[in-house]
Amino acid sequence: MQDSDTIYALSSGALPSGVAVVRISGDQARSICEAVAGSVPTPRQTKLMTLRAAEGGEIDQSLVLFFAAPASFTGEDCIEFHLHGGRATVQAMLDCLSKFKNTRHAEAGEFTRRAFENGKLDLVEAEGLSDIISAETEMQRRLAIEQASGHLSSLYEGWSETLTHARAMIEAELDFSDEDDIPGSVSRTIWQSVEKTASELRQHLEGSRMGEIIRDGYRIVIAGPPNAGKSSLMNALARRDIAIVTEIAGTTRDVIEVNLDVNGFAVRLYDTAGLRETLDAVEREGVRRARALFENADLILLLSDIDAGSSEEERLPDGVDCLRIGTKLDRVIRSEDHEHSYDLLISATTGEGIETLINAIGERLSSRFSAASMSLPTRERQVNYLREALRSLEEALAMKDVSPEIPAEALRNAAQALGRITGHVDVEDLLDVIFSAFCVGK
Numbered sequence: 001m002q003d004s005d006t007i008y009a010l011s012s013g014a015l016p017s018g019v020a021v022v023r024i025s026g027d028q029a030r031s032i033c034e035a036v037a038g039s040v041p042t043p044r045q046t047k048l049m050t051l052r053a054a055e056g057g058e059i060d061q062s063l064v065l066f067f068a069a070p071a072s073f074t075g076e077d078c079i080e081f082h083l084h085g086g087r088a089t090v091q092a093m094l095d096c097l098s099k100f101k102n103t104r105h106a107e108a109g110e111f112t113r114r115a116f117e118n119g120k121l122d123l124v125e126a127e128g129l130s131d132i133i134s135a136e137t138e139m140q141r142r143l144a145i146e147q148a149s150g151h152l153s154s155l156y157e158g159w160s161e162t163l164t165h166a167r168a169m170i171e172a173e174l175d176f177s178d179e180d181d182i183p184g185s186v187s188r189t190i191w192q193s194v195e196k197t198a199s200e201l202r203q204h205l206e207g208s209r210m211g212e213i214i215r216d217g218y219r220i221v222i223a224g225p226p227n228a229g230k231s232s233l234m235n236a237l238a239r240r241d242i243a244i245v246t247e248i249a250g251t252t253r254d255v256i257e258v259n260l261d262v263n264g265f266a267v268r269l270y271d272t273a274g275l276r277e278t279l280d281a282v283e284r285e286g287v288r289r290a291r292a293l294f295e296n297a298d299l300i301l302l303l304s305d306i307d308a309g310s311s312e313e314e315r316l317p318d319g320v321d322c323l324r325i326g327t328k329l330d331r332v333i334r335s336e337d338h339e340h341s342y343d344l345l346i347s348a349t350t351g352e353g354i355e356t357l358i359n360a361i362g363e364r365l366s367s368r369f370s371a372a373s374m375s376l377p378t379r380e381r382q383v384n385y386l387r388e389a390l391r392s393l394e395e396a397l398a399m400k401d402v403s404p405e406i407p408a409e410a411l412r413n414a415a416q417a418l419g420r421i422t423g424h425v426d427v428e429d430l431l432d433v434i435f436s437a438f439c440v441g442k
């Protein structure tokens with residue numbers, strides 16, 4: 001496998017489809033187009049052409065689009081064949097392309113990787129592009145657009161430049177400390193800018209949980225004693241019959257997960273085994289798994305049957321957000337008597353209170369979110385480098401009056417960590433991992 005090979009892939013979606021786009025990028029793109037279509041169209045103008053395989057058999061009547069290097073997505077010569085989207089048509093085209101020399105099928109993310117290597121986009125933008133393709137909710141899409149359009153990259157580059165400048169000034173002061181050219185007051189304004197960067201970085205990191213929530217989903221765990229109506233609520237929220245519901249206490253044992261979209265936010269909802277002491281080994285394991293989920297929950301819905309009266313309170317991990325919900329409201333005669341014991345009353349049977357519950361969840365998400373902006377780190381990779389940068393800045397600030405050498409080195413580390421996020425500092429070892437998570441044809 002060669003980085004200089006010409007690569008091709010089906011870049012549009014699952015077949016059959018109305019139209020299928022087969023994309024080619026690399027040195028051979030023009031000669032392949034000449035061989036298959038007879039000539040190369042004017043750059044960036046589509047042309048209807050008949051495509052023929054080497055044996056002369058017609059493959060398809062196709063729109064052909066040529067992008068001349070470097071003005072293309074990858075920065076190389078690119079050809080697109082907009083074919084009829086039949087499985088056999090696309091297969092015939094791919095077979096035809098496989099016969100050309102120095103030409104092979106693309107790996108996952110390889111077009112975007114070439115765009116990165118040719119300086120068309122940086123790593124954060126490339127990750128944003130990958131996120132645009134996997135976005136399923138409106139918030140995921142907005143966050144991805146923000147990253148793909150380079151706003152986050154400029155933020156990181158700005159910080160990195162500030163720190164590099166600061167280090168240069170400090171080193172200059174080190175070198176010329178005996179001379180009078182560099183006034184001592186320079187370092188005060190410099191350290192102020194470092195301090196400002198550290199506080200911006202800290203604030204930015206505080207948004208990382210929100211970025212993760214948008215990307216990976218807000219985790220809601222339904223918990224409570226057996227028979228409280230947990231699985232019934234799960235089914236009502238999912239609007240599907242996913243979890244088994246019976247009048248037998250201890251029905252649910254495995255954790256059941258479903259993905260919802262609440263106001264454009266991805267939500268992962270978990271139904272769990274009823275919490276109780278039991279000798280049944282299977283049920284006990286279910287209860288253990290339920291409690292294990294509490295640790296990483298963003299919200300716990302703690303259910304109990306209004307009629308069953310108050311049972312022993314479940315101990316929840318410190319600081320976890322929780323809504324106490326009274327269930328089976330339809331069986332209660334005077335609901336006013338119970339309102340003070342719960343945050344919400346619902347009936348899975350009649351649907352009463354379900355809309356209010358969904359709104360309460362939506363409000364929690366929106367209020368958390370409005371505190372943040374759309375400039376949020378979303379990936380563990382990004383967050384780890386941001387933390388590393390902040391640690392180095394804090395070290396530099398702590399040592400600034402002790403020794404000038406240590407802070408200069410720490411500032412260098414911080415700028416480097418930021419450079420690794422965008423890929424401006426050596427990241428060769430990371431590229432395989434990052435791009436292999438992309439789609440083929442992207």
Ligand SMILES: Nc1nc2c(c(=O)[nH]1)N(C=O)[C@@H](CNc1ccc(C(=O)N[C@@H](CCC(=O)O)C(=O)O)cc1)CN2
Pocket residue numbers: 021067070071072073080120
């Ligand atoms: N048919 C088709 N549609 C597509 C893509 C594609 O590759 N092919 N894209 C693929 O992801 C996206 C569009 N992204 C693109 C990004 C840059 C260039 C490009 O030619 N860039 C040149 C010229 C820029 C200009 O003229 O403004 C460059 O950057 O030099 C093309 C598509 C979405 N739609």
Ligand SMILES: Nc1nc2c(ncn2[C@@H]2O[C@H](COP(=O)(O)OP(=O)(O)OP(=O)(O)O)[C@@H](O)[C@H]2O)c(=O)[nH]1
Pocket residue numbers: 225226227228229230231232233244245246247248249250251252253272273274275327328329330331346347348349350
């Ligand atoms: N009348 C009425 N019955 C309900 C309601 N919700 C659940 N039930 C009944 O309560 C019983 C238990 O419901 P489940 O949803 O299985 O309860 P669970 O909390 O999942 O129970 P386990 O999985 O055993 O922990 C079933 O017979 C349901 O039909 C409700 O809103 N009104």
Ligand SMILES: [Mg+2]
Pocket residue numbers: 230231232243244245251252271272274
């Ligand atoms: Mg259940």
